[in-house]
Amino acid sequence: MRCQRCGRPVCADCQRPAPVGVQCPDCVAEAAAAIPARRTTLGGQLRQGPPVVTLTFIGLCAASYVIGLVNPAWVDQLAFNPLLGQSQPYRFLTAAFLHASTIHIASNLIALWFIGPYLEQALGRARFTTLYLLAAVGGQVGVVLLAGPTGSWNTWVVGASGAVFGLFGAIFFVMRRLGGNATGIIGVIVLNVLIGFVVPGIAWQAHAGGLVVGALLGAAYAFAPPARRRLVAVAVPVALVVVMAVAVKLVYASVNIVFL
DSSP states (O other): OBBTTTOOBOOTTTOEEOSSSEEOHHHHHHHHHHSOOOBOTTSOBOOOSSOHHHHHHHHHHHHHHHHHHHOTHHHHHHOBOHHHHTTOTTHHHHGGGOOSSHHHHHHHHHHHHHHHHHHHHHHOHHHHHHHHHHHHHHHHHHHHHHSOSSGGGGSOBOSSHHHHHHHHHHHHHHHHHTTOOOHHHHHHHHHHHHHHHHSTTOOHHHHHHHHHHHHHHHHHHHHSOGGGHHHHHHHHHHHHHHHHHHHHHHHHHHTTOOOO
16 A cells, blocks of 8 residues: 555555545654644643643642652752842742642642643643743742841741742733633632731732732733734743842842842
């Protein structure tokens, strides 16, 4: 038998049924690649199967929590406080994968599981990953900017709450853009913000920082003109990184700390 497209011989094991005759695996793959990818209203690629990025973040947080239980030094090496953040800036991100208790990690990962797949599908994997990571960093930036450089700067900050609040901020604008009812999201945001002020031991500054960063990115992604989506997906995150770095540097400079 010969492939109906390229004419090359194809064995019985490799034959792929076609409307007329058979095709070889190479031609089948070439035809599949030529089909335009289906996309959501906001430009995210429609994918079948599980939300890979959301599950990856959940897995990283769970694995990090288990490692911290076995080896407490793991938390000491990756947790954040503003005094160490100036000399070890990686802590602005790594702290988002640590959690203080089972209730702490469960509440964050449940929220991530309910919101993450929706945003990952709507925005696509690349923009969703950028949103989550920058909101996580924004949480620690919020602590630097909003917590006074006194005793509170010695307080350790851990948790994915900043990233989760970033998803709250983003999903509000995404739902508004797609014509959904965002009233419920406003209620969830307000409730969680109030909890941050009422319950002791919660860094409300991290919630605020993540919420602002997530809302800005979500609005940019949701309302970017289709022809400018790729540009917005690069320019806005870069601009946010620059703004956050400058803001943190100015705060550190005001208390005579050099930000590396």
